[in-house]
Amino acid sequence: MKALAIDFGGTHATCGLVEDRVLLAHETIDTNSAKSIGAVLPRIRDTCRGLMHGRGLSPGDIAGIAIGFAALVDSRVNRVLSTDGKYEDVKDVDLAKWLHENVGLPARIENDARMALLGECYAGAARGFTDVVMMTLGTGIGGVAMIEGKLLHGKHAQAGCLGGHIPAVFNGRPCACGAVGCAEAEASGWSLPLIVRDWPGARDSVLSRYSNVGFKELFEEAASGDKVAVAIRDRCLNIWAATAVGLVHAYDPEMIVIGGGVMKSADVIVPYLESYVHKFAWTPWGKVQVCAAKMGNNAVLMGAVPVLSQDISATE
Ligand SMILES: [Zn+2]
Numbered sequence: 001m002k003a004l005a006i007d008f009g010g011t012h013a014t015c016g017l018v019e020d021r022v023l024l025a026h027e028t029i030d031t032n033s034a035k036s037i038g039a040v041l042p043r044i045r046d047t048c049r050g051l052m053h054g055r056g057l058s059p060g061d062i063a064g065i066a067i068g069f070a071a072l073v074d075s076r077v078n079r080v081l082s083t084d085g086k087y088e089d090v091k092d093v094d095l096a097k098w099l100h101e102n103v104g105l106p107a108r109i110e111n112d113a114r115m116a117l118l119g120e121c122y123a124g125a126a127r128g129f130t131d132v133v134m135m136t137l138g139t140g141i142g143g144v145a146m147i148e149g150k151l152l153h154g155k156h157a158q159a160g161c162l163g164g165h166i167p168a169v170f171n172g173r174p175c176a177c178g179a180v181g182c183a184e185a186e187a188s189g190w191s192l193p194l195i196v197r198d199w200p201g202a203r204d205s206v207l208s209r210y211s212n213v214g215f216k217e218l219f220e221e222a223a224s225g226d227k228v229a230v231a232i233r234d235r236c237l238n239i240w241a242a243t244a245v246g247l248v249h250a251y252d253p254e255m256i257v258i259g260g261g262v263m264k265s266a267d268v269i270v271p272y273l274e275s276y277v278h279k280f281a282w283t284p285w286g287k288v289q290v291c292a293a294k295m296g297n298n299a300v301l302m303g304a305v306p307v308l309s310q311d312i313s314a315t316e
Pocket residue numbers: 164165175176177178179180182185
């Protein structure tokens with residue numbers, strides 16, 4: 001099956017052309033300054049057309065378009081339900097209908113984290129597994145669950161995909177979602193500069209030299225022995241590990257796939273999370289596999305075929 005795929009994030013949109021488990025071509029559009037979805041859609045249309053023309057293909061050669069959108073999405077009604085501020089107008093736009101009319105292909109919309117998990121199950125780390133949780137550690141924390149080969153959706157399309165907002169500290173830091181102490185409020189890309197700012201002794205740490213510290217700098221400075229960096233890194237590892245145990249207890253997976261930009265430090269993160277989960281998760285049947293995602297930035301695009309086929313047999 002050939003398909004078009006769109007990974008619609010907050011600062012960029014990547015359009016791809018896939019054939020089964022192979023990414024034939026892709027192109028990324030910078031959408032950082034775009035305020036409305038209406039301003040971005042013509043560029044998406046042109047990029048999709050360009051990907052087809054570049055391979056001498058027409059809509060008749062393509063099964064459809066699968067869109068992974070960074071928002072609450074109900075794939076059953078094919079609509080975006082709620083965003084975290086970016087593209088407020090998307091709730092009023094029938095994205096699938098617009099793409100059908102302007103690119104000439106049927107379109108399906110799914111939450112981007114769910115589509116990334118489908119990509120890992122179809123072509124990546126979780127190939128052949130049916131019960132999988134994926135945690136994406138990046139600007140935020142994505143969590144998504146598949147049970148018995150089916151993505152969880154739930155009554156309001158929120159089931160399984162708010163893993164980053166599982167409470168880690170009941171009286172913790174304010175989160176972007178309105179709650180307090182969520183995993184991503186305590187250990188994510190957006191909250192890290194705030195955590196460093198408030199950490200006792202941070203002024204004496206090399207971290208204070210960074211205007212906007214990220215996990216790359218945190219892990220590097222911790223490896224160099226900066227005491228504050230070590231303490232914050234270890235706390236983040238424990239927040240992620242405790243969240244992973246929570247996800248295991250909630251969803252009974254056989255595998256946890258860890259992805260996201262922070263996984264440049266996978267050599268530290270995966271062994272830590274694995275030993276923590278093996279020590280603390282209540283799994284008398286055996287041990288949950290903990291492994292790094294394999295598809296990197298292409299996971300969402302590689303979820304296109306399973307999203308369009310709507311059939312988990314596509315993952316076999
Ligand atoms: Zn939250």
